[in-house]
Amino acid sequence: MPSQRFAPPSEVPGLAARRIAADIVDGVLHKHRTLDDQLDGSGAHPGLKTLADRDRALMRRLVATVLRRLGTLGHVLSRLLDKGIPSEAPRAQSALLIGAAQILWMDVPDHAAVDLSVRLVQSDRRAARYAGLVNAVLRRCAREGQALVEEVATQSLDLPPWLLARWRAHYGEATARDMALALGHEPSLDLTVKSDAEQWASRLHGETLPTGTVRMLLHGSVTMLPGFAEGQWWVQDAAAALPARLFGDIKGKSIADLCAAPGGKTAQLAHAGAHVTAIDRSPARVARLRENLARLSLQAETVVADAAEWAGPAEGFDGILIDAPCTSTGTIRRHPDVAWLRQESDIAALTALQQRLLRKSVSLLKPGGTLVYCTCSLEPEEGEQAIATLLAAEPALRRVPIEASEVSGLSEIITAEGDLRTLPSHLPNADPKLGGLDGFFAARLVKS
């Protein structure tokens, strides 16, 4: 048996998880690839299949922690490196980021974090010569890093400046800071249960939120949790569960879900007894939606189409839900890559698509029918302003304000106009991992 000292790097426990995490961080920062793309489907990292469940969960946490704290990590490392992060050796950069993230925020012994990052650079041709530097910087990070983090704790460095500037302008300085702070924490796992939330909360060691969502901390794999295989619940952020409820009683009504996949809201509508037509333009995502509905034993008609061009049935629908494609800046807690991949210029293209979908929905709606429009964006152009533009152009539509009583009395999530606006800083909890909501906007309109 070769001794541990001479073992090839791939045999060191935990190294494969760090290498894959480093590849995925590089993929986001240098190749502009999303986490979803690198973690699932045909573009997924080939090494993922070789990882045990535990290592896969660790790898995901590593990547998420680096991306969630990227600005702060940049500050800490720049203070510890005389000449900045070596730019010609991306692996040295990702090894430093991953090592420092473990030392500062994860439950990994410092010596293991340093050792594994050194091994990462040693096994990379261009980065190997930085092994000594990585070792020295990470050891210093273990001694001095925490104080460097505290130095910038209130500066919201973990958001790109353009996004922070927009949030300050729209929500005000104090709220923007609270939102940025909330994004620094790993989010809870939120489940929408078919029934008996209290019983599921107790079985899953979670809690029931005022809105009925079951909230818990995830340790391990979602698919191994009780109730998954039996189709008793689905994963859905507590804020994402609110828009579909704004239709009220929909038993027996026809509802078109125009941007439906992977089907969280379709499942809610079908479970509430509506006849749902679920449309999405992505065949792969519609396949996922069908799988999800099959697991949940729920039915919906599915259509692969561009909803803005879709003719629909002549009789129209009682209700239309548009969960429109958007910048997704409200989901940065769960998808921290969004903060670094999105650009301000994306907003204009998305608002144009949102208007096309909104205008189309008017012709698909029966007179008296209800339109619920929502986005998981915190940008007013994709929420409040999209509805103002629509109402100015479509006299047949009027807003039906949402009452706090419809959202379990949470008046802080209702705007003066009667729309729903949730923020990452809403629903605070003494344990920040159990607090917060995705940022969502929703408005309810009726056609005369």
Ligand SMILES: C[S@@+](CC[C@H](N)C(=O)[O-])C[C@H]1O[C@@H](n2cnc3c(N)ncnc32)[C@H](O)[C@@H]1O
């Ligand atoms: C925010 S996601 C929907 C999430 C979904 N409603 C849920 O609750 O699980 C937006 C979806 O819109 C789809 N999409 C984007 N443009 C579309 C279009 N023109 N027509 C139909 N679907 C579209 C995307 O493929 C994506 O699945």
